[in-house]
Amino acid sequence: MYIAIEGNIGAGKSTILHPLAERLGFEIIEEGIETDKGFQDCLAAFYKTGSKEDFDALQHYLATYRANLIQQLDPNKNYIMERSLQGAALFCLAENHTDTATWTLQSFKHVPQPSHYVFLDCDAAICAERINQRGRECESEIPLEYLERVERAHRDWAYMGEWAGTVTVVDSSGHIQLEELAGRIETALLIKAGVYVSHV
Numbered sequence: 001m002y003i004a005i006e007g008n009i010g011a012g013k014s015t016i017l018h019p020l021a022e023r024l025g026f027e028i029i030e031e032g033i034e035t036d037k038g039f040q041d042c043l044a045a046f047y048k049t050g051s052k053e054d055f056d057a058l059q060h061y062l063a064t065y066r067a068n069l070i071q072q073l074d075p076n077k078n079y080i081m082e083r084s085l086q087g088a089a090l091f092c093l094a095e096n097h098t099d100t101a102t103w104t105l106q107s108f109k110h111v112p113q114p115s116h117y118v119f120l121d122c123d124a125a126i127c128a129e130r131i132n133q134r135g136r137e138c139e140s141e142i143p144l145e146y147l148e149r150v151e152r153a154h155r156d157w158a159y160m161g162e163w164a165g166t167v168t169v170v171d172s173s174g175h176i177q178l179e180e181l182a183g184r185i186e187t188a189l190l191i192k193a194g195v196y197v198s199h200v
Contacts, residue, residue: 001075001077001078001079001115002026002029002070002073002078002079002080002081002112002114002115003026003079003080003081003114003115003116003117003118003185003189004080004081004082004083004084004086004087004114004116004117004118005017005020005080005081005082005083005117005118005120006083006084006086006087006090006117006118006119006120006154006158006167007119007120007121007122007154007172008120008122008124008127008147008150008151008154009127009131009142009147009150010122010126010127010128010129010130010131010134010147011120011121011122011127011172012120012122012130012172012176013082013083013120014082016120016172016176016178016181017080017082019178020080020118020178020181020182021080023178023179023182024078024080024182024185024186025078026078026079026080027077027078027079027080028079028080028081029069029070029073029079029080029081036065038061039058039061039062039065042054042057042058042061042062043058045057045058046058047141047142048141052095052097055092055095055097055100056097056100059088059091059092059097059100059104060104062083062088063085063088063104063107063108066081066083066084066085066088067085067108067111069081070085070111070112071111071112073112084113084114084117085104085105085108085111085113086105086113086114086117086157088104089101089104089105090150090153090154090157091150091153092104093153093157094146094149094150094152094153094154095149115189115192116166116167116168116185116188116189116192117158117161117166117167117168118167118168118170118181118185119154119157119158119161119162119167119168119169119170120170120172120176121154121155121158121169121170121171121172121173122151122171122172122173123151123173124144124147124148124150124151125144126173127147127151128142128144128147131147165188165191165192168181168184168185168188170184
């Protein structure tokens with residue numbers, strides 16, 4: 001079983017990954033994508049040109065990379081990871097590339113889906129500030145307009161998911177109360193498993 005943290009670039013996923021995993025008692029799926037040359041090349045090409053071809057190449061690379069990781073997980077353990085295949089589709093929808101989003105979901109529908117999602121809701125302007133502060137070369141040319149489109153796509157998806165009980169939404173524009181968040185996730189997983197009993 002695994003859960004996925006979704007959100008905009010700079011929303012705080014990497015910041016909470018390790019402490020949240022510790023509180024939940026979950027293992028972390030280490031992607032290693034940040035230092036992967038193939039990913040860096042695809043990312044730099046897309047941020048430079050903004051072309052659909054480079055965007056599709058980036059999403060194809062990411063989806064394949066993540067699918068391979070997920071399929072190697074031990075089914076008897078609990079994991080947490082940054083982004084899922086659903087997350088890749090959201091980036092496609094942000095650019096109105098519905099064909100690529102459909103391809104991503106259909107091509108990897110055999111891959112196990114997360115048991116639950118956590119969405120870090122953070123204003124695009126704050127994400128842009130954080131991106132500038134961390135100074136990653138491959139992110140140096142991300143326009144605010146792109147972050148705003150990604151924000152809208154994620155919010156549209158997340159708030160529908162929250163209503164359905166599949167997504168926990170948390171404001172990540174400031175400090176996140178990790179103990180409270182861990183409790184919300186645990187409750188959501190118990191409800192899904194049909195073993196939650198309210199004490200209210």
